Amino acid sequence: MDFEPVKLHEMPKGSGRATFIRRLLTNPATAAPAELYDTRVFSPKFAAGKLVYVADAAHLETIFVERPDDFPKGRIDQRVLRPIFNDGLLLAEGGDWRWKRRLTAPVFSPAAMKRFLPDIVAPFAATANAFLAAGDRPIDASGAMKSATLQVIDRLLFGGEREIDPDAIMTHVEDYLAPTSWMVAYALFGVPQAMPFPGQKRQSRAKIGARDMLDHFVKKRRAGPREADDLTNRLLAASDPETGRGLSDTDMVDMLLTLQSAGHETSANALTWALYLLTRMPAVQERLAAEVDAVTAGEPVTHDHMPRLLAVRAFIEETMRLYPPAPSLSRMARKAENLSGVAVEAGAAVLVPVHLIHRHPDYWERPDVFDLDRFLRPGRPPRTVYMPFGAGPKICVGAQLALSEMTAGLATLLQAVRFEPATGGDPRPLHRVTLRPAGDLMVMAEPRGGRARPDNSVTTPRAA
Numbered sequence: 001m002d003f004e005p006v007k008l009h010e011m012p013k014g015s016g017r018a019t020f021i022r023r024l025l026t027n028p029a030t031a032a033p034a035e036l037y038d039t040r041v042f043s044p045k046f047a048a049g050k051l052v053y054v055a056d057a058a059h060l061e062t063i064f065v066e067r068p069d070d071f072p073k074g075r076i077d078q079r080v081l082r083p084i085f086n087d088g089l090l091l092a093e094g095g096d097w098r099w100k101r102r103l104t105a106p107v108f109s110p111a112a113m114k115r116f117l118p119d120i121v122a123p124f125a126a127t128a129n130a131f132l133a134a135g136d137r138p139i140d141a142s143g144a145m146k147s148a149t150l151q152v153i154d155r156l157l158f159g160g161e162r163e164i165d166p167d168a169i170m171t172h173v174e175d176y177l178a179p180t181s182w183m184v185a186y187a188l189f190g191v192p193q194a195m196p197f198p199g200q201k202r203q204s205r206a207k208i209g210a211r212d213m214l215d216h217f218v219k220k221r222r223a224g225p226r227e228a229d230d231l232t233n234r235l236l237a238a239s240d241p242e243t244g245r246g247l248s249d250t251d252m253v254d255m256l257l258t259l260q261s262a263g264h265e266t267s268a269n270a271l272t273w274a275l276y277l278l279t280r281m282p283a284v285q286e287r288l289a290a291e292v293d294a295v296t297a298g299e300p301v302t303h304d305h306m307p308r309l310l311a312v313r314a315f316i317e318e319t320m321r322l323y324p325p326a327p328s329l330s331r332m333a334r335k336a337e338n339l340s341g342v343a344v345e346a347g348a349a350v351l352v353p354v355h356l357i358h359r360h361p362d363y364w365e366r367p368d369v370f371d372l373d374r375f376l377r378p379g380r381p382p383r384t385v386y387m388p389f390g391a392g393p394k395i396c397v398g399a400q401l402a403l404s405e406m407t408a409g410l411a412t413l414l415q416a417v418r419f420e421p422a423t424g425g426d427p428r429p430l431h432r433v434t435l436r437p438a439g440d441l442m443v444m445a446e447p448r449g450g451r452a453r454p455d456n457s458v459t460t461p462r463a464a
């Protein structure tokens with residue numbers, strides 16, 4: 001039977017400014033107007049030409065792929081994220097961005113992922129064992145996924161060494177991001193920077209805390225021997241072939257903070273939604289577990305297994321269609337545009353409701369239904385119809401890492417654990433920079449019987 005999992009609702013047609021602001025402050029992705037199902041480009045009357053929602057694949061191709069320079073990151077990203085991430089890859093522009101992207105991309109290449117796979121699998125093997133150790137007690141799946149993905153990014157960026165406390169940095173980043181709905185609303189309505197908002201003092205302390213910790217770490221690393229094969233050391237050693245310029249300490253802090261934040265919460269949320277879906281669809285869960293068994297025969301997941309974990313990968317992709325971890329992207333129109341007859345003023349905010357595009361009936365059959373075979377059938381959806389990682393030159397630099405991590409991670413969990421729902425209804429999707437279940441998502445973990453390892457424990461792979 002078709003299963004329609006919980007959905008993020010859009011703003012009702014004809015809603016005015018007050019509804020928009022309320023939604024923006026409480027759950028910003030739900031401020032995407034339902035008119036987009038009729039017109040695909042829509043500018044609400046109260047901000048005509050200044051605030052334009054675009055859910056049209058052809059226009060998105062123009063914005064993200066063909067003319068990205070005419071649609072740079074807008075004032076929302078700049079105002080909300082720049083204070084903490086500064087000129088890290090996410091917000092850097094022009095030549096500065098190109099150089100930083102060139103330095104960073106090789107670290108996320110398929111060859112690098114092959115080498116890092118044991119480091120990716122190990123935290124999930126430990127998580128599976130922790131799930132089983134909980135016995136009859138419900139487990140907080142969101143917390144467990146956050147912890148596993150944080151360990152992965154810790155190993156990749158910092159070599160997993162105890163010179164730095166990634167948990168403490170992430171706590172600061174979370175405190176910083178907590179009141180960002182206010183900043184988004186202020187940015188959209190041109191409220192001056194000086195206007196205070198709730199949580200501002202704590203936010204400011206969090207920003208300083210996170211950046212100070214990383215600054216201390218970078219200085220220590222720069223001064224000491226650099227043996228670990230991790231991203232910090234690669235970035236410290238890198239220089240621009242054209243100018244010979246290396247990354248300053250501030251550049252390093254920007255980059256590390258950006259990579260740690262962008263690369264952890266997103267995958268954690270996608271995996272949390274994946275566990276929610278598994279508990280609601282036992283037959284799908286068994287199909288995935290059977291694939292994992294057939295491919296790995298109970299051994300730790302390796303790089304060679306990855307191309308054969310087709311159903312697990314398709315499951316992850318369908319999960320991110322229904323629950324894109326980055327549910328809303330924003331750009332600014334550098335000059336006046338006309339999109340499907342909608343006048344867009346120079347300087348207008350262009351909002352891209354990825355979650356709505358991923359369920360738009362013009363592009364998807366039975367859009368609200370979970371369909372495991374959607375990504376197993378031949379032919380992929382166009383790149384601006386399915387865009388969990390964005391599109392064009394600024395597409396997520398960590399996409400391959402994230403897909404490997406989520407596929408290998410989920411496969412590792414399914415080797416040992418059968419997930420069942422804990423009491424309580426469906427989680428409510430909440431947009432806080434990323435799309436997460438509001439509150440903790442609790443699940444029950446049952447050991448899988450009759451598997452290769454009689455005690456159901458998962459072997460931790462050895463690093464290459």
Ligand code: HEM
Binds near residue numbers: 326330
């Ligand atoms: C499920 C996991 C992930 C999702 C859904 C995701 C999503 C995205 C999206 C949508 C963008 C484009 C933003 C825009 O165009 O405005 C982006 C950019 C970026 N992501 Fe990811 N991401 C994920 C994992 C990661 C990982 C693992 C890393 C690194 C460790 C990472 C690092 C970045 C960086 C640095 C950028 C900026 C790239 C640039 O502007 O050149 N992301 N991500």
